[in-house]
Amino acid sequence: MKKTLITRFFHIRMLSGSCCRYKKVQPSVKSKNVSSHDWLTRQLSDPFVEMAKKYNYRCRSAFKLIEIDDKFKILLPGNVVIDCGAAPGSWTQVAVKRVNANLSDKNGSQGTVIAIDKQLIYPIEGASIFENMDFTEQTSQEKLVNFLGSNRADAVLSDMAPSATGIRDLDRENIIKLCYSALKFAVIVSKKGASVLVKLWQGQEMLDLQRDMSRFYDNVKIVKPNSSRSDSIEMFMLGRGFKGLR
Known part of the structure; x- marks a missing residue:
């Protein structure tokens, strides 16, 4: 019964505002070359790429x-973590170390890290990869639930983002749908x-998501780590203290 009510709530949220008119945008070859050049220049001068x-x-x-975990301590030794949209696997690598899933600390509690993505993820020691x-997709989430068995997650992470269409409103709508999918699963x-x-982009939808997340988590806040480029509209929303289901 609880699962039915939760599914209904998130189904309504994910469909709201889904009617959107747009036209196909065909980028020019010149704009692609300029964009690629800018990206390469930024990569070469980015200290976090070198790190x-x-x-x-x-x-x-x-x-x-x-950065987020150093400040908020959401990944602890022995924790069960699910990394959604994990490819190529950098968040999974961090989670494995933080929860001791690879037993790098022989005396510490061993955690569990599960990574899932539509793309190929090369093996990471200590992580179970889907x-x-x-x-x-519901079938994918059912497989994760079956894999968990009687275990429950201490943290659900989502760095998922949709393929950009170049249409701002549509792109924001698509990433919000991914956020609600991760939240519902969590x-x-x-x-x-x-x-x-969860990762999202700046926009009015942030406030709706924050309000909805607050129904299930004691503390919800928007986070912008220093390693997130200052010119990026990328933000993260963190919910801590899951209230449980009554």
Whole structure:
């Protein structure tokens, strides 16, 4: 009964405002070349790209999770963590170390890290990987629930983002749908006191998501780590202290 009510609530939220008229935008070759040049210049001058190489992280996004966890302590030894949209795996790498899933600390509690993505994820020691699977599909989530068994998650992480269309309103709508998909799943699989972390983009929808997340978590806040580029509209919403389901 609880699961039915939760599903109904999130179904309504994910469909609201879904009617959107747009036209197809065909970028010019010139704009693509300029964009690629700007991206390459930014990468070469980005200290976090170099740090990722130094510490053997698969991409710079690892430091976003590191910053957030250093401040809010959402990943602890022995925790069960689910990383949604994990490819190429940098957040999974961080989670494995923080919860001791690879037993790097022989005397510490061993955690569990589960990573899922539509793309290929090369093996990460200490992580259970579900690749070539769309997290947003019910069958994929059922497989994760079955894998968890009697365990419950201490943290659900989502660095998921949709493929950009170039249409701002449509892109924001699509990423919000991913946020609600992760939130709904977190509510179903989390233990009391757990955390959820999702990526989103700046916009009015942030306030709606924050309000809805507050129904299930004691503390909800918007976070912008230093390693998230200042010119990026990317933000993260963190919910801590899952209230549990009554």
